[in-house]
Amino acid sequence: MPHDTTRLHHVGHIVEDLAEASALYARLGFSVPPPSCPAMPRSVGGAPEPFGAANTHADFPDSFLELATHAQAGETGRLPTDTRLVPLEAPAEELQQLVERIGETSASLAAYLDRFQGLHILMFSSPAIDDAAARLTSAAVRHSGVNTVRRAAPSGADSPVETIRYLEIDTQEPNTGTGAGTVPEGRVGIVTDLDPGIQSARHLDHPNGATGLAEATLCVADEDLAATHHRYATYLDRRPRQEREGLVFDLDGAALRLIPESALTATLPGEELTALPALVAYTVTVRDLPLTRDLLHRNDIPLRETPTGDFFVPAKAALGTAVVFRAGCGVPLDHR
Template sequence: MGLHHVGHVVGDLAAAALRYRQLGFTVAPAAYPVLPGVAEPFGVANAHVYLTGGFVELVAAIDGRPDEARPIPLRVPEERRAGLEAAIRAASVAVGAFLERFQGLHIVIAGTGDLDAVAARLSAEGVGHGGVHAIQRPVETASGTAMEPARYLELTGPLPEGRVGFAENGRDSAALPVQHANGARALVECVLCVAGAELPAARARYRDWAGVRIVTAPELPRLLPGERPPALPAFAAYAVSVGDLAATERFLNGNGVPVVRTGPGEIFVPAQAALGSTIIFRQGG
């Protein structure tokens, strides 16, 4: 299973969107969920960076009606509304706790074409999860913003590295392809950094996942020179593919963004310059 999206938790969503635009990403307008029958906004606000087959989510907990973000009414069957409301409120608490731990990458969701089968497998293996939730998510289409069906589940634990789960999109998306000034195309990998003693458990947890690289703390600076994990365990980095790495490097240098070259086919922006999450740019299709 490849990556569906990663979530970058930030303290100031507007400032984070601005920084991502300086990094050359096209950032969709920020939004926050509104549930029928709930008067005040709650949960989190987010802004998406759409990529082929996945996206990066900028996430911040909200307190009242957030500025510079639009409300997105969620349509959900009445029998599932209470469960979804509880899940959103729990997510808000979790995001606040993530930010207290460090600003950076805390959410990794795998994509699947059969979420019910995943849920059944997890239950059979005794892996705790919060059940399948069906929602509508906003996407940008040729005729404007549209709501498309999506389903997800989250593992329970909690897991020490953050929020982990699975998502299934509708099969016939009308979302427009998004162009990025830095040439980003697809979300291809995230890097989980763990203590040596945690390595077997982490490998077992992500054994069926494509796109999750697990390294120990001493290995991280060898993979990404100069980088250190913000905590242990932690999702320390994610990678996107680009069509012309040299052009990406020229763009970032032109915007005054520090760039570290790790080899002929890869560069990265250090976490200190990218709000706590190292961003890898990798030559790819």
């Protein structure tokens, strides 16, 4: 029977300063477009100012990396100068709800940053999200229900509008809002598969040769490993395999790696924790690993090697998350 959750959709890197993060990702060899941020006037007749969450993506054919931060009205110093402000538009009777929802998102990002700057969002991809929602409900997993948002598609896409359907997993009491999930490690959920006709219109070519999101690594206290294993086996409807000291949930062309705290330095030599549980790393595949390594050396990016032969940028050099590079195959979709 086909799985209703098939791959990694995206991971979210929450940062204090989006301008700094965008510059870092450029040095890492990712193509990151100017970010966008909701905006609203602070007074009647005033110019729109940033409000809520600002973000940008490094896109791949079927996944992406998200960079995000929170922005207060009137605050522009932590946003790149080329940030695209998107004025809030909604019917009068819906505007207040929209403002509250964006405010909740901003508050969630601020709370994540209070824990640490780094990876706080883990979203899985689904070809059948309604089936996934029903399965989670049957398994007594609290979640937001399936939400739908629409936004303008990029120029050259097959459709002028991109529709996104998603749910967020929540271990707390049910709520009526659509705020971020509150599992211990951050925001975790499921999103409908990216539309190839829309995704292919985005910039998918990266100087570092990155072709896709291959893995996310979640580190937990040793005594919490069994309970976390059970949670994700339920979320993903899969059993993991044992690999060295950790567990690996194999997805379609990607994986979630679950490791105990005692295995962190064996998995990612030299890494240190600031909090538990924590998403400590993500892995991308690249077309030519030696060429990627050369680009990073030229950009003065420090590198370490894993026991399996991958190499990674330490979290201290990458704003709180280790960035792992792995040899892989695949050619990006043509950029239209």
